[in-house]
Amino acid sequence: MGSLSLEHVRVSFGGLNALTDVSLTMGPAGILGLIGPNGAGKSTCINVMTGFQKASAGRVLLDGRAIGGPPAAFRHAGISRTFQAGRLFATLTVAENLAAAAIGMGLSRRAAATEADRVLDQTGIAQLAHEVAAVLPYTDQRRVAIARATVCQPKFLLLDEPAAGMSQQEAQGLADTIRTIRANEGPAVLLVEHQVGLVLSLCDEIAVLDRGRIIALDTPDAIARDEVVREAYLGTSGDAHQRKACA
Numbered sequence: 001m002g003s004l005s006l007e008h009v010r011v012s013f014g015g016l017n018a019l020t021d022v023s024l025t026m027g028p029a030g031i032l033g034l035i036g037p038n039g040a041g042k043s044t045c046i047n048v049m050t051g052f053q054k055a056s057a058g059r060v061l062l063d064g065r066a067i068g069g070p071p072a073a074f075r076h077a078g079i080s081r082t083f084q085a086g087r088l089f090a091t092l093t094v095a096e097n098l099a100a101a102a103i104g105m106g107l108s109r110r111a112a113a114t115e116a117d118r119v120l121d122q123t124g125i126a127q128l129a130h131e132v133a134a135v136l137p138y139t140d141q142r143r144v145a146i147a148r149a150t151v152c153q154p155k156f157l158l159l160d161e162p163a164a165g166m167s168q169q170e171a172q173g174l175a176d177t178i179r180t181i182r183a184n185e186g187p188a189v190l191l192v193e194h195q196v197g198l199v200l201s202l203c204d205e206i207a208v209l210d211r212g213r214i215i216a217l218d219t220p221d222a223i224a225r226d227e228v229v230r231e232a233y234l235g236t237s238g239d240a241h242q243r244k245a246c247a
């Protein structure tokens with residue numbers, strides 16, 4: 001399996017360091033979780049690893065080689081992502097949303113339709129194929145957004161809070177979708193998520209980010225027991241959302 005890495009990455013927004021010397025590799029662990037309090041820099045990590053944000057210092061490495069350029073260059077190199085907001089084409093059907101992504105990858109209309117059918121089957125959402133995206137329930141929109149990110153079989157799939165706004169039961173359904181995508185040599189997955197229970201149950205390894213730094217990287221069991229991690233979530237300034245994330 002290949003690897004996608006941040007190497008000593010810093011991202012500054014004016015005087016604020018959103019990331020400070022972050023090194024992180026996805027690939028060896030099939031599903032890598034990335035957790036941390038609000039504003040820790042999780043989405044910024046995804047943005048840098050997918051070309052949506054340039055690093056102020058450091059590099060992104062794909063299989064050990066530096067990669068740069070616009071997001072499309074990352075996508076064509078096999079690096080795909082979802083967004084916190086689904087960003088589906090609201091007036092298109094689910095199948096059309098998937099086909100549009102495939103056309104964006106350079107497939108002909110016919111090949112794109114075939115690819116859309118493959119993804120619909122693989123991700124277990126074939127029954128939604130002809131539904132217009134805008135009228136789908138929220139949880140189905142999230143599943144479609146993930147399915148769309150798997151068009152043309154990326155090697156790396158980065159998911160930005162896919163279970164946001166879902167109940168625990170809905171999140172477990174989503175976990176099944178992610179497991180299905182991973183099975184049979186599917187893409188390596190980076191999962192950014194506040195539902196820590198979901199991260200603990202799904203991930204092979206978990207990194208913890210706090211104020212722009214990786215403060216822990218370990219197995220789910222070790223992370224669950226880690227006092228430093230609990231402190232980062234619950235520390236003196238922990239707000240209700242952070243407390244909920246650790247529950």
Ligand SMILES: Nc1ncnc2c1ncn2[C@@H]1O[C@H](COP(=O)(O)OP(=O)(O)OP(=O)(O)O)[C@@H](O)[C@H]1O
Pocket residue numbers: 013016017018036037038039040041042043044045
């Ligand atoms: N485009 C930007 N311009 C200025 N500041 C930004 C920008 N993007 C992110 N930041 C800041 O960088 C820090 C990290 O933000 P980021 O969205 O990566 O955190 P996060 O861990 O994903 O948070 P959350 O869990 O709330 O989504 C925050 O302080 C945020 O306000």
